[in-house]
Amino acid sequence: MxxxxxxxxxxxxxxxxxxxxxSPLYIIVLLLTTMxxxxxxxxxxxxxxxxxxxxFAMVAVPLSALFNALTIHLGDTVLLHLPSWIPLMGGAIxxxxxxxxxxxxxxxxxxxxxxxxxxxxxxxxxxxxLTPRAFHExxxxxxxxxxxxxxxxxxxxxxxxxxxxxxxxxxxxxxxxPIVVPLLVSGLERAMGLAEAMVARGYGAVCSEKQPFxxxxxxxxxxxxxxxxxxAYLFNAAWSAPAVAVIAIGAVTIGVAIWLTGxxxxxxxxxxxxxTAGDSFALLGCAVTLxxxxxxxxxxxxxxxxxxxxxxxxxxxxxxxxxxxxPAIVTVAREDAEMHxxxxxxxxxxxxxxxxxxxx
Amino acid sequence: MRKLIGGAIYLLSGALGxxxxxxxxxxxxxxxxxxxxxxxxxxxxxxxxxxxxxxxxLLVELQGRxxxxxxxxxxxxxxxxxxVLRFLEVAFPMPGGFSPIFGPIIIAGYVFGGRFxxxxxxxxxxxxxxxxxxxxxxLPYQMFTAGWAGLSAGWLGQASEWMKDKMPGxxxxxxxxxxxxxxxxxxxxxxxxxxxxxxxxxGAIMNIYFWPFAVGPAAQTxxxxxxxxxxxxxxxxxxxxxxxAWDLARAVGNVVLLLAxxxxxxxxxxxxxxxxxFQVRGSHSDLTGLENHA
Numbered sequence: 039m040x041x042x043x044x045x046x047x048x049x050x051x052x053x054x055x056x057x058x059x060x061s062p063l064y065i066i067v068l069l070l071t072t073m074x075x076x077x078x079x080x081x082x083x084x085x086x087x088x089x090x091x092x093x094f095a096m097v098a099v100p101l102s103a104l105f106n107a108l109t110i111h112l113g114d115t116v117l118l119h120l121p122s123w124i125p126l127m128g129g130a131i132x133x134x135x136x137x138x139x140x141x142x143x144x145x146x147x148x149x150x151x152x153x154x155x156x157x158x159x160x161x162x163x164x165x166x167x168l169t170p171r172a173f174h175e176x177x178x179x180x181x182x183x184x185x186x187x188x189x190x191x192x193x194x195x196x197x198x199x200x201x202x203x204x205x206x207x208x209x210x211x212x213x214x215x216p217i218v219v220p221l222l223v224s225g226l227e228r229a230m231g232l233a234e235a236m237v238a239r240g241y242g243a244v245c246s247e248k249q250p251f252x253x254x255x256x257x258x259x260x261x262x263x264x265x266x267x268x269x270a271y272l273f274n275a276a277w278s279a280p281a282v283a284v285i286a287i288g289a290v291t292i293g294v295a296i297w298l299t300g301x302x303x304x305x306x307x308x309x310x311x312x313x314t315a316g317d318s319f320a321l322l323g324c325a326v327t328l329x330x331x332x333x334x335x336x337x338x339x340x341x342x343x344x345x346x347x348x349x350x351x352x353x354x355x356x357x358x359x360x361x362x363x364x365p366a367i368v369t370v371a372r373e374d375a376e377m378h379x380x381x382x383x384x385x386x387x388x389x390x391x392x393x394x395x396x397x398x
Numbered sequence: 399m400r401k402l403i404g405g406a407i408y409l410l411s412g413a414l415g416x417x418x419x420x421x422x423x424x425x426x427x428x429x430x431x432x433x434x435x436x437x438x439x440x441x442x443x444x445x446x447x448x449x450x451x452x453x454x455x456l457l458v459e460l461q462g463r464x465x466x467x468x469x470x471x472x473x474x475x476x477x478x479x480x481x482v483l484r485f486l487e488v489a490f491p492m493p494g495g496f497s498p499i500f501g502p503i504i505i506a507g508y509v510f511g512g513r514f515x516x517x518x519x520x521x522x523x524x525x526x527x528x529x530x531x532x533x534x535x536x537l538p539y540q541m542f543t544a545g546w547a548g549l550s551a552g553w554l555g556q557a558s559e560w561m562k563d564k565m566p567g568x569x570x571x572x573x574x575x576x577x578x579x580x581x582x583x584x585x586x587x588x589x590x591x592x593x594x595x596x597x598x599x600x601g602a603i604m605n606i607y608f609w610p611f612a613v614g615p616a617a618q619t620x621x622x623x624x625x626x627x628x629x630x631x632x633x634x635x636x637x638x639x640x641x642x643a644w645d646l647a648r649a650v651g652n653v654v655l656l657l658a659x660x661x662x663x664x665x666x667x668x669x670x671x672x673x674x675x676f677q678v679r680g681s682h683s684d685l686t687g688l689e690n691h692a
Contacts, residue, residue, distance in 0.1 A: 109639075153533055162528050172458055175470060176521070182474025183481060183525040190482045211658045219662045222479060226670045229475035233674065236467035254403045257455050261410035265417075268448055272421055285444070292455050299458055 040079075040365055041317045042164035044324075045156050048075075051324040052152035052362055055331040056145050061340035061349040064359060065144045071362045072151040078366040080158035091151035098150075099143035106139025107131050114345045134342040141342070167307075171300030186228065193224055256295035263288030316368035323364030330358030407459045414452040415542050418445045419606045450538040453520065453545070460513055468674045473514070476506055477521045484526035495601055495644045496651030499526065501659055503544060504593055504652075507551030508558075509667040515548025536604075543603050547596045554592055558585060581664045589660050590653045597649025601641050609636060 056068055073091065108120075108127045113134025122128040162184055169177035197220050198208075206216055267284030270277045331338065340349045483498040499522055507515020520541040527533050527540075609620060619636070620629055 157533055165528060176457060178470050179474045179477065179517075179521055180525055180528070182471065183477035183521065184529065186475055186478035187481050187485075187525075187529060190478045191485070194482060211654055215658060215662060218659060219666060222663060223666050225475045225479050226472070226666065229471045230670065230673060232475070233468040233471035236471060241467040241470075251403070254407065254459070257458060258403065258406055258410065261407065261414060261452065261455055264448060264451060265410065265414055268414075268417070268444070271444065282444075285448070289447075289451055292451055296454065296458060 039159070040320055040368065041311065041313060042160045042168055044317050044320045044365070045160050046168070047321060047324050048362065048365060049152045049156040051328045051331075053149055055327055055359065055362070056148040056152070058331045058335060059338035059340065060138070060141050060145065061338060061351075062141055062144070063349050063351045064338060064355070065141065065148060067356055067359045068148045068362070069144065069151065071359065072148060072155060074363060075366045076151065076155040076158070079369045080155050089154075091147055091154055094150050095143070095147040098146050099140050102143030102146070103136045103139035106142065107136045110135040110138070112343050134344065134346050137342045137346055170296055171303040172296040174300075174303045182232070186225070189228070190221065190225060194221055197221055197224075250298075253295050253299050256291055256298070260288045260291035260295060263291060316372065320364045320368055323361035326358055326361035330355055330361075334358075404459060407455065411452040411456040411459075415449060415546075418449045418452070419539075419603055421445070446538060449542055453538055453542055456516075457520070460517060469514070472510075472670075472674065473517055473521065476502065476518060477525050480518075480522045481526040481529060484522075485529070495597075495648035497648065498651075498655060499523075500544075500547060500593065500596060500600070500648070500652050501655040502663070503548045504551040504589065504596065504656070505660060505663050505667065507548035508555040508589060509664055509671065510552070511555065512549045512552025515550075515552040516545040517548070519544035519546070519548035539604060543600055546603075547600065550596075551592065554588070558588065581661045585664075586657065586660045590656045593652030593656045594649045597652045598642075598645045601645035601648065602637055605637060605641055606633070609633060 052068065052072060056065065059065060076091070108131070111129035111132065113130075113132030115133035116130045117133055117136070118131050120128050120131060166177055166180055166184070169180070194217070197217050201216055206213070208214060208217070264285055265288075267281045267286075267288055270284065271281035274281075334352070334355050337350075337352045337355050480499050480502045483502065486498060503515065503519045503522060506518045510518075523537065523541045523544045527537050620632060624632070
């Protein structure tokens, strides 16, 4: 399994690449790549997406095409005319508008599919581990919430059953009251117990420490720099490059503030995951696609307006898009290596168990 | 001084967030067009990054100032409670854009104040996004907007307290009502109105970040340099055509939920707010013992 950070970069790269083009050929390449990666890497995972990308596409593509066709009356290939007295929708329905709408729907499907894969392949505990040290309290809140969700769901079930035994039936929203209020109160009782336990273990001992002045000042400088750079970017196209540089400086300043805040937080990992060659390889593949998507905007550009034309396809760009396929290649290679591994190796009998205690 | 700096961080990240949503209304004519069609998608991507950074900056500030063990435990459990409601929404699709998560976020902000409300809004969207597979580029916007809903609910709570203080009437009656932490019908009506407005506002805000880049009829789409009045008029038409019905379901749902739940939930939260005011103090002998041991 790849590192959660690699999967995050992979999903972001897919988002950037999909947002950069409306060419159906590149979108299809991206969609196929995402589906292959999903099929290879997410097949054995326990977490299932609430909606499959195929189902999403079956809704998003026709809806987007219909909405675009009804509301945009650009394009030369007229399919039919709607009476002009119909507000907003009256006018020519064109093939170009239908096509552009469908392409928008396909782009949305690619983004949805990429984040579905990300959600499926990265366990929640790995996502929480991604939380920077500076947000360790936020991480604790998230951990508590995620730990309490199954308990709260079980409590809901128990309360519903108990109320049903008393003859209570849910018919309207008011009938939820005898269920929701006990659920809330039992949750708050657990919070009370948890808070007492945390205070008893010394959690509250450092809560009164204020944010250092230096960190606050850095955050303010970072936010002001971001704001200045961004306003320059928006209001004058000629300042784009320096504005992006100013934004980057602002982002780095906030990054430094977060790093400084996190330095004071002790962080221990029970079982650290080591970075592998496969992670680096997958990251390299993402970098290739990202650079191509950012620098090859002209090659990726396509518009069906005013007359529908065949999109062009640059094989090099297509090849660069396949960089997103690397996680699937790494997974297949690992599975292959595991299948061909010597059966005596790693069975736990020939080696001493590896245990280590960190007294730091 | 520290309060001033904290306020400046709130102001700056708030300004960045507000501008991230409404910048198309103020962008100079042609600035986006000059970059060419191939770079049309740069601005939304950049904006998403900036919104993410401003949320992060605000969270650093908020965490450093308020999160004690009691707040962490209370927040964690309330986020879990609200996330379970989001499960219900995913499992049984609700009408239109109705989501049962806004009621608890508004009530928590109203009772515990703006900071708690902001954290409740952002963490609820994050935690429920993690468990329902809802992580995507839309998440920073959802977190920020839900955070604002909680933050403004805190202000509403403070305003309500202030109004009660200013209202004519015997002082002892007011004190009794405060001690009982009772919720009046007027409070519930105000909260329902607030929930209705946020039901519509959430959709309107979430639309704005992509609207300038939507292609459509001239009466509904944005063009650089058309002026604030015309932009608002066009956005109004776009909103009415594409989102109003969807958002109305959310707004009406919020009202129904708050009518049913606001009173008992506020009473329960107020009761626990008083119970959470415990302080742990070591006795002198304990401290001496610890020093000797060290």
